[in-house]
Amino acid sequence: MSELLSWKDMPIGGIIFESGSSQRYVTGGWRTYKPIHAQDRCVHCLRCWILCPDSAVLVENGRVVGFDYDHCKGCGICARECPAKCHAIEMELDR
Amino acid sequence: MNKRVPLTGNDAGAEALKDVNPDVAAVFPITPQTELMHQFASYVHDGVVDTELILVESEHSAQSACFGAASAGARTVTATSSQGLLLMAEICAITAATRLPVVMPVVNRAISAPVNIGCDHSDSMFLRDAGWIQLYCENSQEVYDTVVQAFRIGEHKDVLLPVMVCLDGFIISHTMEGVELIGPEAARQFVGEYDAAFRLLDTAKPITVGPLHLTDYYFECKRQVVEAMATARRVIVEVGKEYGRLTGREYAIFEPYRLDDAEVAIVALGSTCGTAKVAADRAREKGIRAGVLKLRSFRPFPGEEIAEALRHVGAVAVLDRSISYGLPGGPLFHEVRSFANGGAVLVSYVYGLGGRDITPSDLQGVFAELAAKRQSGESDGVFRYIGLRES
Numbered sequence: 198m199s200e201l202l203s204w205k206d207m208p209i210g211g212i213i214f215e216s217g218s219s220q221r222y223v224t225g226g227w228r229t230y231k232p233i234h235a236q237d238r239c240v241h242c243l244r245c246w247i248l249c250p251d252s253a254v255l256v257e258n259g260r261v262v263g264f265d266y267d268h269c270k271g272c273g274i275c276a277r278e279c280p281a282k283c284h285a286i287e288m289e290l291d292r
Numbered sequence: 293m294n295k296r297v298p299l300t301g302n303d304a305g306a307e308a309l310k311d312v313n314p315d316v317a318a319v320f321p322i323t324p325q326t327e328l329m330h331q332f333a334s335y336v337h338d339g340v341v342d343t344e345l346i347l348v349e350s351e352h353s354a355q356s357a358c359f360g361a362a363s364a365g366a367r368t369v370t371a372t373s374s375q376g377l378l379l380m381a382e383i384c385a386i387t388a389a390t391r392l393p394v395v396m397p398v399v400n401r402a403i404s405a406p407v408n409i410g411c412d413h414s415d416s417m418f419l420r421d422a423g424w425i426q427l428y429c430e431n432s433q434e435v436y437d438t439v440v441q442a443f444r445i446g447e448h449k450d451v452l453l454p455v456m457v458c459l460d461g462f463i464i465s466h467t468m469e470g471v472e473l474i475g476p477e478a479a480r481q482f483v484g485e486y487d488a489a490f491r492l493l494d495t496a497k498p499i500t501v502g503p504l505h506l507t508d509y510y511f512e513c514k515r516q517v518v519e520a521m522a523t524a525r526r527v528i529v530e531v532g533k534e535y536g537r538l539t540g541r542e543y544a545i546f547e548p549y550r551l552d553d554a555e556v557a558i559v560a561l562g563s564t565c566g567t568a569k570v571a572a573d574r575a576r577e578k579g580i581r582a583g584v585l586k587l588r589s590f591r592p593f594p595g596e597e598i599a600e601a602l603r604h605v606g607a608v609a610v611l612d613r614s615i616s617y618g619l620p621g622g623p624l625f626h627e628v629r630s631f632a633n634g635g636a637v638l639v640s641y642v643y644g645l646g647g648r649d650i651t652p653s654d655l656q657g658v659f660a661e662l663a664a665k666r667q668s669g670e671s672d673g674v675f676r677y678i679g680l681r682e683s
Contacts, residue, residue: 204512204519209452210391211505211513212490216498 220268224251228271231291234263239285245275261285294539299471301464304432305371305397305457306331307471308439310341311479314395315366315486318346318357322376323409324461325399329371355380355387355394362392363501365491367443369394373461374401377415381422387454388423389513390501391489391520393446394454396424397439400562400613401461402646410647411461413561416590417614417623423517425455425524426591428561432471435459437541438588440474443483444531450523452489458590460563462647474539482538521592528589545594547586548601550576554583556662557602559628560611561587564643564650568611571655575663582659590624595631602628606666607637609658611678613644620675637665643678654678 208214239261246254246261253269255262264275276286299307305328309317317336319329336345346361348354354370362368372380377398387394398416402408416426425445429435435457442455459465474482492501505513528545536542549569551557556575558568565586575582585601587594602608610629612622619626621640629638641658644650658678 201508202512204515207509207512207516209489209513209516210389210501211503211509212390213500213503214490214497216500218500 223267224270225267228269228291230271230273230288231266232264232269232271232273232275232286233289234261235285235287238283240280240283242280244278244280245286248274248278250274294472294474296470296472298468299432299436300327300466300468301429301432301435301459302328302399302466303331303468304436304471305439305459306335307473308436308479309369310335311474311476312367312440312443312483313341313476313480314343314369316344316346316358316361316368318348318354318361318368318370320348320351320354320372320376322351322373324401324465325371325373325376325397328397328399328465351376351380352383355383358394358396359383359387359390359392362387362394362488363390363490363492365488365493367447367486368392369396371397371399373399374403374409374415378403378418381419384419384424384454385422386502389517391452391517392454393443393452395439395442395446396454396456397435398456398458399461399465400458408646409461411463411563411613412645412647413458413612413614414645416456416458419456420591420623423453423521424591425451425453425521425528425589426458427455427528427589428458428587429460429464430563430565430586432464432467432469433541435464436471436473437535437539437543440479440482441531441535441543443486444534445524445527447483447486448523448527448531449489451520451527453517453520453524458562463563472539472541478538482535525589525592525594528592543588545589545597546601547588549584549586551583551585551601551605553581554605555581555666556607556609556659557583557585557605558609558611558655558658559585559587559598559602559624561590561624562613564611564613567650567652568655570652571659574652574656575659580659580663587624593627595627598628599631599633602632602636605636607639607662608632609639609641609662612640612642615642615645637662637669638674639665640675641678642676648679650678
């Protein structure tokens with residue numbers, strides 16, 4: 198955030214003329230609760246991956262491998278939607 | 293020779309939109325605007341224009357559809373009045389701050405409560421700080437001409453702001469008078485092809501419209517709108533001159549009427565300026581050197597130019613067809629006064645709320661009061677009303 202542009206130099210209308218810039222916007226700091234993934238209980242149904250509003254569930258070769266904590270805002274949708282039998286995601290206070 | 297035809301103000305607005313042939317119109321009916329878009333819709337139905345007409349379920353949706361269409365790069369229009377304008381207010385501010393040059397005739401009508409369909413300027417004044425250019429019209433001819441010019445003003449690359457073309461409900465919108473039309477060919481040539489500054493649907497150049505800007509950039513976005521408004525002052529004049537070369541009807545940021553040697557003057561917006569001109573002529577017959585400053589552009593507000601034009605005038609009445617509760621007088625008065633540099637006696641007159649009539653003799657009375665004040669230098673109250681029962 199050290200090189201902020203002046204009103205004369207920045208694009209008009211608050212428009213972002215670049216795609217994918219939200220990757221640089223680290224929103225993980227907004228989090229109160231943090232999802233913890235238990236690899237041994239996960240059946241890799243990918244419900245969490247489908248429903249995460251911030252695309253913060255990391256998947257490799259069709260398997261959940263963890264979370265992108267730079268962008269996870271801690272909403273808890275993943276934990277809520279994780280099938281009850283597995284209970285593979287738990288929310289804990291993020292200190 | 294251009295065609296001269298009898299049109300109401302609403303017809304004139306519809307004719308101008310038809311002659312420009314915008315890409316998208318999103319419309320919802322409300323008195324007294326309904327006939328304007330009704331007439332335009334018939335041109336869409338008959339294939340006279342190529343416009344995509346979207347029938348929406350509210351004014352909030354109308355302005356939202358305009359926001360979307362304009363973001364996609366379309367030349368976009370809507371029109372509304374009163375409660376409709378207030379319902380779309382949330383999106384109006386977004387359209388302006390996103391720098392989308394939507395053109396919107398606003399057929400001025402009082403706002404509830406009590407329910408009232410008559411003319412006053414409370415609706416557009418409610419949105420005076422929304423970032424829209426506001427141009428006020430005296431008659432149907434000005435409605436036609438101003439709607440055509442509005443595209444050029446709003447779409448100018450250094451302006452990129454939406455434009456309200458304000459016309460008095462019923463007084464202009466439903467009154468028929470002769471209007472000279474330049475026709476589709478000349479109008480389309482005048483406004484030119486629209487080349488949007490950005491296009492949301494251009495997948496080769498992906499952009500984000502309407503993102504979050506917090507303490508880092510929000511303030512700078514606002515400052516850009518201030519600059520665009522300042523530039524619009526110049527562009528309104530340039531476009532008005534060019535339109536004058538085309539039609540013989542030149543437009544400026546305001547119109548002085550018999551102001552050069554005036555000792556007393558009225559400043560007003562909209563159709564009342566026509567009434568004031570008649571009153572000035574009659575006052576002069578009675579030996580009062582009266583003039584009128586018809587303000588065309590309320591946003592941007594040409595404060596310095598108004599002060600300069602009134603510098604030699606001894607007493608000035610500023611007429612407001614809207615009211616500011618808790619601050620005596622109306623918005624036009626306070627803005628004129630904030631630029632006045634000594635000298636003239638300035639008096640605020642609030643008039644015509646909810647469509648109450650204003651007549652030449654009312655305004656002759658104002659000129660007579662101003663003349664008396666100028667002579668005596670005495671003030672029996674700066675904040676006054678016209679046509680209000682007070683006892």
